[in-house]
Amino acid sequence: MSESAPSSACFDLLVVGSGAAGLTGALTAAIGGAKVLVVEKTALIGGTTAMSGGGIWIACNHLMDAVGVPDSREDALAYLRACTGGQGDDTHLEALVDEGAAMISFLEREAGILFNAWTPQGGMIDYRPWLEGARHGGRTLEPAGFSLARLGKWADRLRKDPRLRSAHDLNAYYRERKHLLPPSALTAMKPPPDDCDTYWRGPALVAWLLEACLTRGVEVWTDTTAKALAMDAGRIIGLRVEREGRVEHIAAPDVLMATGGYANNAELKRLWLTRSLQYTCEIEANQGDGHLMGQTVGAQMAGMGDAWWLPHIPLGLEGGLANIAGTREDRILPHTLMVNSNGRRFMNEATNYYDCGEKFGAMTGAGPRDFPAWFLFDQQGVERYMLLSLKIPKGPRPDWLHRGSTLAELASSIGVAAENLDETIARFNGFARSGVDRDFHRGENPWDRAWGDPANLPNPSLGTLEKSPFYALPVYTGANSTRGGLRIDAHGRVLSSADGAPIAGLHAAGNCSNGAPAGAYCGAGATLGPAMTFGYIIGQRVAAGLKIAA
């Protein structure tokens, strides 16, 4: 690797990582007059953000009125405090409530980015809706669809999930509760025309931010890996990067670390996580680089051990290819349940995906308690719900899909004791008929009911498993990404482990930091909301610093 002379380019802010945290910080600082460079390790811009649902959880945002959901600072803080239960840093919660809404207004006003608030329907509900201050709808925002033609030659450099290309607003899935539609609805679903270049959700969010960054003169270098922070007399003076086979030193007084989580670093996962994590949908490049660079210059770490948990199961989409994916609403549908390898239920299967993490198993050192588990459903479910019928790919049965004409046959196929499975299902069927899950209370809380089938009585989430054939899919531990990392204060400044003071010039946001409310996934968008809010806070601070210096 050859070493270049220090780069002559001079920047006010270096941003490491081009996900939502990094691009929001870059854009905000640039709007405030800063000269900004974003360095991105991969050839594509957008990180895990560009593969995501693009939901952004922002309490008290100004778009809530339009969907008839009022909010208040008091309710938002009460909910966040109830969610975190005293964990983490309370000043972060106040910063998120006070600055989150300002961030959205700023992006709309200054950069023309369009957002819509989720309506109070079905599953568009806070994830722990039984807690004080929770809301149904409103707090989750989605970016409007984005036509890639607007990006010109940059369109090819945007990371994107082809499933998020659509001629229609993908939010209709939630509004129209499409997971409850019968399988016949499948025939009405047509792929977008070839000339449709509109993306929604995560890629749309990145595209909006990228377009605004480019317009404001932000430089974006792809295939550029940040390797180390440069320090002088206890403060940041720049960054060492690798680019096109060369090492470069770039000078700047401020660095925003926004490198995402470390779910693809097997060693860090083993050492830092408190539970087993088998699958992640975090992009491959996210390996904890920012965590390690920060530690090297003495940063404190906080919020470690946790992830944005999301159990994963194979999904029979994409022409029957095995496609490991997160599971949410399928576990809430009637005619489904989950058992462990003993053939016993171990949780309320309808639980929101983050809280499933608690059921994933014991602490490091002990094997996962109940995983891999089995997701079971019967022919009634397949006939009633498109989502379950999709789990059975056309063509030869894949290895991961187990089927039995009797429960005993299914039990033998998945290697669990037939008498246990029989007993479990007989008991579960009794609960389905009475409408009361006496073991795990499935279908009793507002989350389960919001996602469940209101036409399914007496309990929208409970239905018997009694019609052959019976099906089983393995369930693995999984997560959107890890969370926790560089400890930041309410201004996004990384704190030193030596004295607790900010490391001058070092900032962090998103999944490489501890900025999100600890121990909670407060609602859809709970990762992107804090990532963007802290990106915004940092960008504002950097820009304000320039004005003071001028």
Ligand SMILES: Cc1cc2nc3c(=O)[nH]c(=O)nc-3n(C[C@H](O)[C@H](O)[C@H](O)COP(=O)(O)OP(=O)(O)OC[C@H]3O[C@@H](n4cnc5c(N)ncnc54)[C@H](O)[C@@H]3O)c2cc1C
């Ligand atoms: C299918 C799916 C759906 C999701 N839906 C939602 C949702 O609706 N709402 C929500 O809030 N969350 C959602 N998430 C989670 C969300 O995508 C992430 O939590 C979020 O994108 C993290 O943002 P970030 O900016 O911290 O990291 P990222 O978006 O992952 O960006 C980090 C970037 O840093 C780069 N990088 C890493 N190391 C270096 C280095 N050394 N030098 C330079 N660059 C580096 C990476 O290449 C990457 O581009 C979803 C995730 C998935 C996969």
